[in-house]
Each structure stands twice: as C-alpha cells, then as structure tokens.
Amino acid sequence: MHTIRFTVNGHVEQATVPATMTLLDLLRDRLALTGTKEGCGIGECGACTVLLNGNPITSCLMLAVEADGSDIETIEGEAIGGELSVLQQAFIDEGATQCGFCTPGMIMSARGLLNRIPDPSHEEIIEAIAGNLCRCTGYEAIISAIQLAAARLSQDIGSRDAQEGRAR
Amino acid sequence: MTRELSYVGKPIPRADAIDKVTGSASYTHDLCLPGMLHTALVLSPHASARIVAIDSQNAEALPGVRAVLTGRGLCYQLGLYMQDKCILARDVVRYQGEAVVAIAADTLDIAKAACQLVEVQYDLLPTVLDPREAMDASAHLVHPDLHTYEHMEGVFFPKAHTNIAHHQKIRKGSFDQAFEGADSTLTASFYNPPVQHVPMETHVSVAQALPGKRMEIWTSSQSPYTVRHLMSVCFDLPHAHVRVHVPYVGGGFGGKAGLGLEPLAYVLSRAAGGRPVKVAATREQEFNTLPSRQGLHSTIEIGASRDGKIVALKSTYVWDAGAYADYGVNIGRAAAYSGAGPYSIDNCWIDSFVVYTNKIFGTAYRGFGHLEILWGIERAMDLMARRLGMDPAEFRRRNLLKDGDTTITGEAFTSGHGNPLQCLESVAEAIDWGTPSEPSVDSYKVRGKGLAMLHKAPAMPTYTSCAVVIKLDEDGGGDILVSGVDYGQGTYTVLRQIAAEELRIPIEKIHITWECDTAFSPYDWQTVASRFAYMGGNAVIQAAADCLEQIRSVASQALNVAPEDLDFEDGVVFPKSDPTRGIPYSKLTLGYTFANGNSIGGPIIGHGRFIAKGLTHLDPETGQGLPAQYWTYGAHAVEIEVDTQTGEIEILNIVTALDAGKVLNPKLCIGQVVGGVVQGLGSALWEGFVFDAKGRFLNAGFVDYKIPTAKDIPRHMQQILLENPQPGGPYGARGVAEHPMISVPSAIGNALYDALGIEFNTLPLNYERILTRIKEKVEPS
Structure with a gap:
C-alpha cells in the first residue's frame, strides 16, 4: 500500500492505495467522483478523461500512485458554486449531449484544449476530441459547442471562466 | 381557429442536459449499494462444445467469494418472443464468449481471481457458422430441442429439428409468372456482417433478492416493464414483487431492449443470501458475450x-x-x-x-x-x-x-x-x-x-400500449410519470413540450424524473421501434385533457360558471366571457377552498393511455x-x-x-x-x-x-x-x-x-x- 497526496478540483486529498489501483478507480470508488466514467478500461474510448496538471489524460490507464503530488480536475469541478462554466452551457445550447455517458470525458478534453488554445481551429477541436468516443451525437454538435464556448470566452473576458483563469 | 403553438415544434433544450454536463447524472454504472457484491464471468473459449465438468471448489474457497453459479442449477428458459436462452450455459456452449460460470465476490478483483481458479472441461461439438449451411438438413443442430421451446404462437414459426427459428413468408400476386414475363431481370446477392451497438455504458444490472419472494433491480435497460414481466414469469413471482428501476442509461440502440443481465444478477443475489449484486459487462464482454446485430x-x-x-x-x-x-x-x-x-x-x-x-x-x-x-x-x-x-x-x-x-x-x-x-x-x-x-x-x-x-x-406486438400519469403540483406545475426510457433520444423533453402545450402552462413548470420505477411509473411496453414519442405523446395529450377536465369541473363550481364556458391559458382557468375572473391552477390542483373554508375537488391526477390500433x-x-x-x-x-x-x-x-x-x-x-x-x-x-x-x-x-x-x-x-x-x-x-x-x-x-x-x-x-x-x-x- 502507498500513501499519496494530490489535489482534486482544488481540494487536498490523501489516500492509501494498492499499487495496482487506477486513478479512475480512486476517483470513482474512493472519492465518489462518479462523473468520470469507465467505457472500456483500456484507454480507447476517453470516457474517463480528467485533467492532470491541466492536461487531459485517460484515468483508466494511469495508476493512482502516479498521481502523487499532482493536480487533478474532474467534471465535478467544472461548475463552480452551482454555476455552469461557459463550456458546459455551450454543450447545453448546442444539444451536444444525448445519452450523456461520454459527456464528462468530452468536456474535460475540451477544457484541456481551451486551456492550451483559447481560439482553436476546427481541426484542433477534432484532434482534441478524437480520442473520445460518442455513439449518439455524431460529434457535430460537440464540435459546435466547443467552438461556441471559445467564441463566448473570447468575447467576454470578464466571464467567470476568465476570472477563474481557466481559459488561459 | 388554429391555436399558435408555444412549445411543440420549438427547439427546447433537453431537460436532462444539466445533469449530464455536470457529471451528476447517475447511471446504473455508478450505483453502489451497501454490501453490494461484484461479478466476474468465466466465458466459453469454444463456439460449440459440451460442458463435461466444472470444478469450482478452489474458487468457492477463496476468501471474499459469496456465490459461484453454473448453468446446471439454473433451469430457466428466457425470452420475449422465443424462450431459447439460459441464464448461464447449461450442458452445452453455443458460442465463444458465452458465460459458463458467474462469481460474485466482495470486490471485482476477488471475483476475477476466483474465475482464474475455475476449471471447465469441454468436449468439442461440431460447429456451424454460416447460416446458409445451417439450413441444410444435415447441419449440426444448435438447438436440438427447438420444437419444445415456448414462443409467441401464431406469430413465429420455428421449424422443428432444424436450425430455423422462424420463417416469415410474404406472397402477393404471382412472382414466377411476372418475373418470367419481365423485359429485364436481375439477381444479386449481398452480405452484412454482424456488428455491435457499442453503447458507451456497457450492459450493467444490480439486483437484490428480498425476503418474501421479492426482488429489486436497477438496470441499464430500455425496457423496465418488459424486464419486470419476464423476471416475474421466469421466477414465478407476482409482478408487483419485481421492482425495476431504470436510472440514466448510457445509450442502448436496441441492445438494451428485452432482458439482459438482470436474471444473472438476481440469481447471484439469491445465492449470496440476498446481498445486492452488480453485474457489469466489460467492453470485451459487451462485444463477445452480449448480443449484437445479426x-x-x-x-x-x-x-x-x-x-x-x-x-x-x-x-x-x-x-x-x-x-x-x-x-x-x-x-x-x-x-x-x-x-x-x-x-x-x-x-x-x-x-x-x-x-x-x-x-x-x-x-x-x-x-x-x-x-x-x-x-x-x-x-x-x-x-x-x-x-x-x-x-x-x-x-x-x-x-x-x-x-x-x-x-x-x-x-x-x-x-x-x-x-x-x-x-x-x-x-x-x-x-x-x-x-x-x-x-x-x-x-x-x-x-x-x-x-x-x-x-x-x-x-x-399488435397490443403494444403505454400509459402516462400527470400529477399536478401545488405551484400549478405538473409531473409526468412514464416508464418509457429516455436514453438520449430526447423523448422526455418532447413529452414536456406536449404537456405544456396541452395543459397551457409554462414548460418550466413541467417535470419528468429521470428514473423509471415500476413501483410508481405506469406501464409502457418498452422503449424501442421509434414509437415512444408517438405513443407516449398521445398518452400525454390524453392525460393532460383528463387534468383539464378535472380543473374545469372544480373551477365551474368555484366560479359558478357552466363547465363549457371555461377556457385555459398560461396556468389560469377563466370564464370565456370574463377572463379577469380567472383562477390560477395552483389554487385548484389540491382542491379549491371557498372564502368560508369549505373545500371541493382534491388532488388532480390525470391519466392517459394509448394502444396500437388495428394491427393484425x-x-x-x-x-x-x-x-x-x-x-x-x-x-x-x-x-x-x-x-x-x-x-x-x-x-x-x-x-x-x-x-x-x-x-x-x-x-x-x-x-x-x-x-x-x-x-x-x-x-x-x-x-x-x-x-x-x-x-x-x-x-x-x-x-x-x-x-x-x-x-x-x-x-x-x-x-x-x-x-x-x-x-x-x-x-x-x-x-x-x-x-x-x-x-x-x-x-x-x-x-x-x-x-x-x-x-x-x-x-x-x-x-x-x-x-x-x-x-x-x-x-x-
């Protein structure tokens, strides 16, 4: 067993975990952060995507012990104080969710993209979500939602997201 | 005069979107009950074989293992149209990937480890893979007992002692004669391989066997009432003793219609002394154990x-x-x-x-x-x-x-x-x-x-039906109860639009809970066939009309106006002759109270239903x-x-x-x-x-x-x-x-x-x- 310390959505966490535990299981089973989904368990579908130090990763492929000392963001941290982020609102406005099972991972991949590139091109958006499978939407509305979020963020630098420093 | 539509036909956003973009939508996948056990499966490595022996002693002895089941003790035949399936393979395996042994344990890791300790001995049988060859009289029979299987009589026609589960014929006019007389003819053959639905949430069911021959099920399903019915028939329980919950469902596309993993989760729970048991397909099992497109x-x-x-x-x-x-x-x-x-x-x-x-x-x-x-x-x-x-x-x-x-x-x-x-x-x-x-x-x-x-x-089926209940709330809003499942299509949002339109109240005041529960939600056959908006929509129209008639009856007494002289708009019922004398629904939904305290009416609950019409x-x-x-x-x-x-x-x-x-x-x-x-x-x-x-x-x-x-x-x-x-x-x-x-x-x-x-x-x-x-x-x- 190993004791690790890390932050999740800004909260400091400590856990004692077996070496074989994945970050995904740590989040879901220990920390009850079930917004992060498991769709395949082998890093192929992207449903388990979270941000590790700002970058999207598939949490089913990372061992919990590897997350020691890191800063993790999950879908539960995306809305703050019950207020949706610009990205979340754009997903609603564009109809970018159907069954919703891929949505948390999709939003985290999009969040990682907007952190890196505030005004992504169509190709950059597709590249960013190419590892996130969605069987319902046909992706078009998801791409539009990310474009809409980027546009709204660039127009509204006083927005909450900008204040939070989340679309650097 | 055609009334202009306020909600129907409008791009109303999905009501469930907020749960889904925040990660708070809870799926069966996410469910964890106190004492819940986890399941792993031993799958057949062969496409066709006789099961000679199963040695599970070492698995049973592993600490944390609570139930080990094989097909032998599970003498049930399951199916909606054709009862040809067992819960676990019994005596023979009929495809590679078929579940042979199921183990429920305190953790998934223990269940998986226990599966490694099971030894299954097989004798290989002939294999038939091409359905055209399987139609030959000499072909290996996948189901030698087909003639004994129960099925929907008069609709399906299995051919005894063959591999043909059903033969449907259409005969109109005289093909041979017309084909021969045609100026030009064509014969061409085509092939589609089997494919997978690939819902992002794999099949997952949680079941608990309860005292008094009752059970409770939480399942990622398109079919709460069909699951209830088939479980009730299979295990010989009163329908009301089977309670089925369907929380958010992560995609279905038909693959989650009918029965899935529910029977297995239930028999495991029964064998484990009534502890809740979760059976969740891995992605690999979703492909090679659970059904595909033919x-x-x-x-x-x-x-x-x-x-x-x-x-x-x-x-x-x-x-x-x-x-x-x-x-x-x-x-x-x-x-x-x-x-x-x-x-x-x-x-x-x-x-x-x-x-x-x-x-x-x-x-x-x-x-x-x-x-x-x-x-x-x-x-x-x-x-x-x-x-x-x-x-x-x-x-x-x-x-x-x-x-x-x-x-x-x-x-x-x-x-x-x-x-x-x-x-x-x-x-x-x-x-x-x-x-x-x-x-x-x-x-x-x-x-x-x-x-x-x-x-x-x-x-x-010709008798396919559904029902809707609308309960009106103290604030004049309404709750729609249905048990068709919205697993992403958006039907619940559409039903809200129809209810708001029909009840003449703002759509923000119409609610649907994203969990079907057969204990509370009225009957719906199952959510398949692109029929839910059509049938559920009609049932909502009828349920709303029922609510309005009840409002009309109470308001007529409250206002001392003939019922037919009343009209409805924006959550208010009013005399056509004097709209200013209206009463908001909120003053009627639980009953109307006069100035002296006398009360009439009572809680308003509307009922609507729809059944397929004229099918043969x-x-x-x-x-x-x-x-x-x-x-x-x-x-x-x-x-x-x-x-x-x-x-x-x-x-x-x-x-x-x-x-x-x-x-x-x-x-x-x-x-x-x-x-x-x-x-x-x-x-x-x-x-x-x-x-x-x-x-x-x-x-x-x-x-x-x-x-x-x-x-x-x-x-x-x-x-x-x-x-x-x-x-x-x-x-x-x-x-x-x-x-x-x-x-x-x-x-x-x-x-x-x-x-x-x-x-x-x-x-x-x-x-x-x-x-x-x-x-x-x-x-x-």
Missing part, C-alpha cells in the same frame, strides 16, 4: 418492364441469428413485411429465415433489420436501373409507393403515410443529382454520387395483414471521394430527408439525424465482426473494431425534415429516431459505383475491400 445474407431478384416499372420482386433473407434468436425472430418478421423497400410491387415473394449458428447472438439494433435489407434492396435498385439504362433516381420515381397503391402485405398506401417521393426529390435536388461531381484536386482521388431510399415501421397478425402463408401503426419514409444522397491509392472513402456531403409528419423539436430531431447518419457510416465503412474458422471472435474490442470518431464525420451533413402529417400521431408526428441510420451504407455503395465503376455487395466498405477491388480492376488476375 448478420444477413440476402438475394434480391427483380423483374422490370422496359419503361422502368418493377413487375416482380423476390427477396430471400437468411439471418445469422447466432446462438439465440429471441429478438432475431421478430427482426426476421419485420424484414419480411418491409422486405421490398418503399416500392409498389404487385408480384412479390419474400422468404425471411432466422437461422441459428454458433456465433454471438443477435438482437434489436437501431433500424431493426432495415439497414441490412435495404443494403441489398437499394443496391439492387441501382443495378436494375443501370441494366435498363435508366437514371437510378428516375427508376425509383417510377416505383415508389403513392396514394392508391397497396403495400406487399395488402395495406392501402395513402397520403397519410407521408411522402417518399418528396424525400427522394429533396435529397436529389440538394445533392445536385444529375450533375457529375467536380473532379478532386488530387489526381489519385475520384468522386461519385449515390442515393438510396429508406422506410421503416415500428415492429411491435400476418397470415402465416402469405404474410398479408396490417403489421404497422405508421411508416416513416426517407432518403439519403451522398457525394464521396475515394482515394484510389489507399481505398479510403471520404464523405464530402450527405443529405438526409425524412418525413417526420411533424417535427416536435427541431434541435433534438436534427440531433437524432446527425447521430444516426454517423452511426450508419460505421456500418457502411468500418464495422463488422470477424470470426476465424473455429468461430472465435477476432475483433471483440475497440482496438480492432473501429467505430466513427470525430475525425471520421462527413465534411457536410444536411437534414431536410418534411412535415406531411400522420393521422393519429401527436400533432401529426411519426417516429424518426432509428431511420437516419438506415440506407446510409446503400447510398455510399451506390456512390462507390459512380466513382469507381465497381459493384460492392458486401459490407463494410473498408479500405482493404475497396483497394483490393480497385487493384483487381486495374490488373485482372
């Missing part, structure tokens, strides 16, 4: 006159049911009565055989057999058109069903069915049909255009009868670009027209069309199971089985939604959710011929297949 071998024969009129059509469909055919038989039936496409055919002969093989079994998948049959029909239409030297669109124009025609089962086609011709003309115009594609900028890429028609009706069983010999509550017609046209160096197809543009009758919510409807088209691209270009000679499934996972990603979507997609109203549909609507997927492969196959001059009759149209054929054409062997 494969199909089809042969289409068409006879046509010189002027382009089809005089005779014969289809032979041989469905690869796999090891079990509970749903397969009904797909075989639907394929027959839809089996000539949306065309007027006077002389028609269809045989649809549903045949057992030693492969993963089939079930419903979005379109219910229609993508498969229309792959053959719509490719054959192009082949026939070319044989006649006629433009494929013109050939279809001359044969599409129109007012006054009869379908192949003898149903009169009327303008109320919608307008297939308008669908065709819409996509042809949008794709600039008749004008050749612009050449590609790359010399090694060629372009082509293709189009295809589609049609489908809900395939459901099909004649067993001729297939004549009325199988369909309504038909939905549509068409796709595509323009593609083929890379002749790699065989890659890029979809430059795909235009889809559907006659929706009435678009209840354009945003959600377009979402269904785009999603369906892209899912159809998967079937067209990449998806298909690969088996080796021993029946082992070689691509059971995302590494080897590719579904469309964001990189694969067409450059352009266009949706044309027509509104020729459906008599009897809510606001004139008919179902559209499955349809966008149907005939996507057909249109692409037709465009491929236009681009390359090569006929492709086998799916998927992957790089390898295309490149091989291009090379054959350039350098014939």
Whole structure:
C-alpha cells in the first residue's frame, strides 16, 4: 500500500492505495467522483478523461500512485458554486449531449484544449476530441459547442471562466 | 381557429442536459449499494462444445467469494418472443464468449481471481457458422430441442429439428409468372456482417433478492416493464414483487431492449443470501458475450418492364441469428413485411429465415433489420436501373409507393403515410443529382454520387400500449410519470413540450424524473421501434385533457360558471366571457377552498393511455395483414471521394430527408439525424465482426473494431425534415429516431459505383475491400 497526496478540483486529498489501483478507480470508488466514467478500461474510448496538471489524460490507464503530488480536475469541478462554466452551457445550447455517458470525458478534453488554445481551429477541436468516443451525437454538435464556448470566452473576458483563469 | 403553438415544434433544450454536463447524472454504472457484491464471468473459449465438468471448489474457497453459479442449477428458459436462452450455459456452449460460470465476490478483483481458479472441461461439438449451411438438413443442430421451446404462437414459426427459428413468408400476386414475363431481370446477392451497438455504458444490472419472494433491480435497460414481466414469469413471482428501476442509461440502440443481465444478477443475489449484486459487462464482454446485430445474407431478384416499372420482386433473407434468436425472430418478421423497400410491387415473394449458428447472438439494433435489407434492396435498385439504362433516381420515381397503391402485405398506401417521393426529390435536388461531381484536386482521388431510399415501421406486438400519469403540483406545475426510457433520444423533453402545450402552462413548470420505477411509473411496453414519442405523446395529450377536465369541473363550481364556458391559458382557468375572473391552477390542483373554508375537488391526477390500433397478425402463408401503426419514409444522397491509392472513402456531403409528419423539436430531431447518419457510416465503412474458422471472435474490442470518431464525420451533413402529417400521431408526428441510420451504407455503395465503376455487395466498405477491388480492376488476375 502507498500513501499519496494530490489535489482534486482544488481540494487536498490523501489516500492509501494498492499499487495496482487506477486513478479512475480512486476517483470513482474512493472519492465518489462518479462523473468520470469507465467505457472500456483500456484507454480507447476517453470516457474517463480528467485533467492532470491541466492536461487531459485517460484515468483508466494511469495508476493512482502516479498521481502523487499532482493536480487533478474532474467534471465535478467544472461548475463552480452551482454555476455552469461557459463550456458546459455551450454543450447545453448546442444539444451536444444525448445519452450523456461520454459527456464528462468530452468536456474535460475540451477544457484541456481551451486551456492550451483559447481560439482553436476546427481541426484542433477534432484532434482534441478524437480520442473520445460518442455513439449518439455524431460529434457535430460537440464540435459546435466547443467552438461556441471559445467564441463566448473570447468575447467576454470578464466571464467567470476568465476570472477563474481557466481559459488561459 | 388554429391555436399558435408555444412549445411543440420549438427547439427546447433537453431537460436532462444539466445533469449530464455536470457529471451528476447517475447511471446504473455508478450505483453502489451497501454490501453490494461484484461479478466476474468465466466465458466459453469454444463456439460449440459440451460442458463435461466444472470444478469450482478452489474458487468457492477463496476468501471474499459469496456465490459461484453454473448453468446446471439454473433451469430457466428466457425470452420475449422465443424462450431459447439460459441464464448461464447449461450442458452445452453455443458460442465463444458465452458465460459458463458467474462469481460474485466482495470486490471485482476477488471475483476475477476466483474465475482464474475455475476449471471447465469441454468436449468439442461440431460447429456451424454460416447460416446458409445451417439450413441444410444435415447441419449440426444448435438447438436440438427447438420444437419444445415456448414462443409467441401464431406469430413465429420455428421449424422443428432444424436450425430455423422462424420463417416469415410474404406472397402477393404471382412472382414466377411476372418475373418470367419481365423485359429485364436481375439477381444479386449481398452480405452484412454482424456488428455491435457499442453503447458507451456497457450492459450493467444490480439486483437484490428480498425476503418474501421479492426482488429489486436497477438496470441499464430500455425496457423496465418488459424486464419486470419476464423476471416475474421466469421466477414465478407476482409482478408487483419485481421492482425495476431504470436510472440514466448510457445509450442502448436496441441492445438494451428485452432482458439482459438482470436474471444473472438476481440469481447471484439469491445465492449470496440476498446481498445486492452488480453485474457489469466489460467492453470485451459487451462485444463477445452480449448480443449484437445479426448478420444477413440476402438475394434480391427483380423483374422490370422496359419503361422502368418493377413487375416482380423476390427477396430471400437468411439471418445469422447466432446462438439465440429471441429478438432475431421478430427482426426476421419485420424484414419480411418491409422486405421490398418503399416500392409498389404487385408480384412479390419474400422468404425471411432466422437461422441459428454458433456465433454471438443477435438482437434489436437501431433500424431493426432495415439497414441490412435495404443494403441489398437499394443496391439492387441501382443495378436494375443501370441494366435498363435508366437514371437510378428516375427508376425509383417510377416505383415508389403513392396514394392508391397497396403495400406487399395488402395495406392501402395513402397520403397519410407521408411522402417518399418528396424525400427522394429533396435529397436529389440538394445533392445536385444529375450533375457529375467536380473532379478532386488530387489526381489519385475520384468522386461519385449515390442515393438510396429508406422506410421503416415500428415492429411491435399488435397490443403494444403505454400509459402516462400527470400529477399536478401545488405551484400549478405538473409531473409526468412514464416508464418509457429516455436514453438520449430526447423523448422526455418532447413529452414536456406536449404537456405544456396541452395543459397551457409554462414548460418550466413541467417535470419528468429521470428514473423509471415500476413501483410508481405506469406501464409502457418498452422503449424501442421509434414509437415512444408517438405513443407516449398521445398518452400525454390524453392525460393532460383528463387534468383539464378535472380543473374545469372544480373551477365551474368555484366560479359558478357552466363547465363549457371555461377556457385555459398560461396556468389560469377563466370564464370565456370574463377572463379577469380567472383562477390560477395552483389554487385548484389540491382542491379549491371557498372564502368560508369549505373545500371541493382534491388532488388532480390525470391519466392517459394509448394502444396500437388495428394491427393484425400476418397470415402465416402469405404474410398479408396490417403489421404497422405508421411508416416513416426517407432518403439519403451522398457525394464521396475515394482515394484510389489507399481505398479510403471520404464523405464530402450527405443529405438526409425524412418525413417526420411533424417535427416536435427541431434541435433534438436534427440531433437524432446527425447521430444516426454517423452511426450508419460505421456500418457502411468500418464495422463488422470477424470470426476465424473455429468461430472465435477476432475483433471483440475497440482496438480492432473501429467505430466513427470525430475525425471520421462527413465534411457536410444536411437534414431536410418534411412535415406531411400522420393521422393519429401527436400533432401529426411519426417516429424518426432509428431511420437516419438506415440506407446510409446503400447510398455510399451506390456512390462507390459512380466513382469507381465497381459493384460492392458486401459490407463494410473498408479500405482493404475497396483497394483490393480497385487493384483487381486495374490488373485482372
């Protein structure tokens, strides 16, 4: 067993975990952060995507012990104080969710993209979500939602997201 | 006077979206109950074998293991249409991947470790993999006891001592005579491989056996009441002793209709002393243990006159049911009565055989057999058109069903069915049909255009029904109780729109809870067949009317006005003669109190229901009868670009027209069309199971089985939604959710011929297949 310390959505966490535990299981089973989904368990579908130090990763492929000392963001941290982020609102406005099972991972991949590139091109958006499978939407509305979020963020630098420093 | 609609037809956002974008939507996948056990499975490595012995002693001895089950003690036969399936393989295994042993333990790791300790001894049996060979009299029988199986009598016709689970016939006119007399004839064969639904949430069920012969189930299902009914029948429990919850469901596409993992979770819980047990399929098990879409071998024969009129059509469909055919038989039936496409055919002969093989079994998948049959029909239409030297669109124009025609089962086609011709003309115009594609900028890429028609009706029992309850709230709002499941289609949002429209209250005040619970939600058959908005919508209209009648009755006494002199608007009931004297619903929903304290009325709860109307069983010999509550017609046209160096197809543009009758919510409807088209691209270009000679499934996972990603979507997609109203549909609507997927492969196959001059009759149209054929054409062997 190993004791690790890390932050999740800004909260400091400590856990004692077996070496074989994945970050995904740590989040879901220990920390009850079930917004992060498991769709395949082998890093192929992207449903388990979270941000590790700002970058999207598939949490089913990372061992919990590897997350020691890191800063993790999950879908539960995306809305703050019950207020949706610009990205979340754009997903609603564009109809970018159907069954919703891929949505948390999709939003985290999009969040990682907007952190890196505030005004992504169509190709950059597709590249960013190419590892996130969605069987319902046909992706078009998801791409539009990310474009809409980027546009709204660039127009509204006083927005909450900008204040939070989340679309650097 | 037609009242202007406030909500119906408007792009109202999904009510469930906020749960889904915040991660707070809770799926069965996320459920954890106190004391809950986890399950791992031992799967058969063989496609066909006798189970000689199972040694599970070491597994049982592992600390933390709470139940070890094999098929031997589980003498149950399960099924909705055909009771041919066991909970775990009993005596024999019929496909590679079939569950043989199930172990429930304190943790998933312990359950998996215990599975490693189980030893199963098999004796190999003959294997039958090709359904056409399985029809031979000498073929190995997958189900030697087929003649003893219970099934829906008078609807399905299993052939004793064969592998044929069902044979559906359509006979209209005299095919042989007309075919012989035709100016031109065509015979062509086609193949669709089995494919997977790939819901992002795999199948998962939690069950708890409770004292007093009761059980509680939480399941990722499209069918809460069908699960309740089948569990009740199977385990001989009163229906009310089976309580089924369906929380948010992470996709279904037909694969979660009927029974899934619920029986296994229940027997494990029973064996583990009543602790709740979760059975969650791994992604690999989703492919090779849980059901798929059936494969199909089809042969289409068409006879046509010189002027382009089809005089005779014969289809032979041989469905690869796999090891079990509970749903397969009904797909075989639907394929027959839809089996000539949306065309007027006077002389028609269809045989649809549903045949057992030693492969993963089939079930419903979005379109219910229609993508498969229309792959053959719509490719054959192009082949026939070319044989006649006629433009494929013109050939279809001359044969599409129109007012006054009869379908192949003898149903009169009327303008109320919608307008297939308008669908065709819409996509042809949008794709600039008749004008050749612009050449590609790359010399090694060629372009082509293709189009295809589609049609489908809900395939459901003649008595399919549903009910809706609307409870009005203290604040004058309403709660809709239904047990159809919204697993992403958006139906709940549409039902809210209809309720708000009918009750005349703001939509923000109408609620639906995203969990079906058979203890509280009224009956619904199951959420399949693109029928929920139609049937549920009608039931909501009736339930709302019931609420308004109750409001009218109380308000009439409160206002001392005749009931017929009252009207409703914006949550207020008022005398037509003096709208200022209105009473808000909120003062009536629990009963009305006069100034002196006397009260009348009481809580207002409205009830609505709907049952399929006028459907008949099909004649067993001729297939004549009325199988369909309504038909939905549509068409796709595509323009593609083929890379002749790699065989890659890029979809430059795909235009889809559907006659929706009435678009209840354009945003959600377009979402269904785009999603369906892209899912159809998967079937067209990449998806298909690969088996080796021993029946082992070689691509059971995302590494080897590719579904469309964001990189694969067409450059352009266009949706044309027509509104020729459906008599009897809510606001004139008919179902559209499955349809966008149907005939996507057909249109692409037709465009491929236009681009390359090569006929492709086998799916998927992957790089390898295309490149091989291009090379054959350039350098014939």
